[in-house]
Amino acid sequence: MFKNIRKILILLCIFLNSLILSANSLKDLSYREGNLVLTFEKEVSKINEDYDSKTPSLSIDFLNTNQINKSVVRQLNVNDKYISDITNDHYNNTTTTVIYLQFGTKYKLQKKGKEVIISFIEAKVLPKRNFTIVIDAGHGGHDSGAIGNGYREKDLALAVAKQLYSNLKRDYNVIMTRKDDTFIPLNERAAIGNRANANLFISIHLNASVNKEAHGSEVYYFEKNPSIYARERATAENNFDIAGTRAIESSNFLINDILYGMIQRESSSFANTILKNIVSTMSIQRRKVLGANFAVLRGSKSPSVLVELGFITNENDVRLYTSEEGQRNAANAIANAVRKHYWGILWKNIFWLYV
Numbered sequence: 530m531f532k533n534i535r536k537i538l539i540l541l542c543i544f545l546n547s548l549i550l551s552a553n554s555l556k557d558l559s560y561r562e563g564n565l566v567l568t569f570e571k572e573v574s575k576i577n578e579d580y581d582s583k584t585p586s587l588s589i590d591f592l593n594t595n596q597i598n599k600s601v602v603r604q605l606n607v608n609d610k611y612i613s614d615i616t617n618d619h620y621n622n623t624t625t626t627v628i629y630l631q632f633g634t635k636y637k638l639q640k641k642g643k644e645v646i647i648s649f650i651e652a653k654v655l656p657k658r659n660f661t662i663v664i665d666a667g668h669g670g671h672d673s674g675a676i677g678n679g680y681r682e683k684d685l686a687l688a689v690a691k692q693l694y695s696n697l698k699r700d701y702n703v704i705m706t707r708k709d710d711t712f713i714p715l716n717e718r719a720a721i722g723n724r725a726n727a728n729l730f731i732s733i734h735l736n737a738s739v740n741k742e743a744h745g746s747e748v749y750y751f752e753k754n755p756s757i758y759a760r761e762r763a764t765a766e767n768n769f770d771i772a773g774t775r776a777i778e779s780s781n782f783l784i785n786d787i788l789y790g791m792i793q794r795e796s797s798s799f800a801n802t803i804l805k806n807i808v809s810t811m812s813i814q815r816r817k818v819l820g821a822n823f824a825v826l827r828g829s830k831s832p833s834v835l836v837e838l839g840f841i842t843n844e845n846d847v848r849l850y851t852s853e854e855g856q857r858n859a860a861n862a863i864a865n866a867v868r869k870h871y872w873g874i875l876w877k878n879i880f881w882l883y884v
């Protein structure tokens with residue numbers, strides 16, 4: 530009997546020892562400038578890859594792994610020119626890493642000892658300069674815009690606009706209405722885009738309120754018959770440049786109803802994509818996408834949006850945009866919305882071409 534017990538104990542020890550020896554866990558994850566490095570306790574024996582071009586995303590299963598170390602983040606928000614997010618999960622002896630790619634991004638996976646390295650190749654979204662995008666940093670010069678918590682709207686808007694310019698100029702013809710602390714009338718801002726036959730017009734602003742608790746981001750497109758709230762917001766913004774607003778109102782610029790409807794639909798769709806990206810990237814309250822009669826939007830012949838990044842009068846909101854990192858993250862969110870917008874149009878055209 531004792532011999533049998535001894536045999537069972539020996540077999541149990543061998544079994545437990547084999548489990549310990551075979552145990553493998555994800556102990557570290559690092560991402561830097563297009564390179565993702567996953568480090569395990571020991572070399573991974575089997576890897577399954579699944580690329581989804583529609584999402585687009587890359588799902589990687591690391592088989593025969595027993596856990597993810599507590600120090601490894603389960604979700605990492607990146608939002609750069611290669612990827613948007615990384616998630617990690619473990620189930621049934623498999624660690625799964627899902628990487629959500631920017632449109633057009635390619636990758637190369639290689640194993641190097643205990644490390645699995647995924648290198649991303651920059652998205653060649655569209656041939657450069659196929660589209661012209663105008664970036665409008667709100668206010669400037671003697672017009673400071675809203676002021677709150679020691680910051681001026683004109684300064685923060687310009688900082689984000691510059692980051693957006695740097696991001697988009699790789700793939701598009703990008704024009705800034707102002708590159709420094711200069712005042713540009715509202716009618717001239719719209720005219721800059723019209724003269725360049727712009728495909729998109731993006732105006733960057735920050736909101737303000739007497740209620741310091743008011744917070745969140747919202748995006749506007751041009752609407753002839755806006756809501757009461759949207760009308761009040763447009764009036765407040767237009768009053769910063771009454772002369773420019775009047776110049777647009779007296780210009781007799783009027784697009785026909787068919788073109789107006791087409792531009793409005795595209796602007797509204799683009800506005801929704803921008804707001805979704807900003808809320809996700811900046812972890813800020815989502816307010817609304819609204820139509821409003823902003824003078825700078827009314828004067829534009831192209832699909833146009835006015836982005837209110839957050840409330841400069843709210844301490845938590847404005848803190849998101851005062852650092853270079855925060856400004857770059859906000860710009861990346863908008864830039865990714867631009868790329869997604871044009872990829873959507875491209876695929877729609879391809880679909881109708883073959884229907």
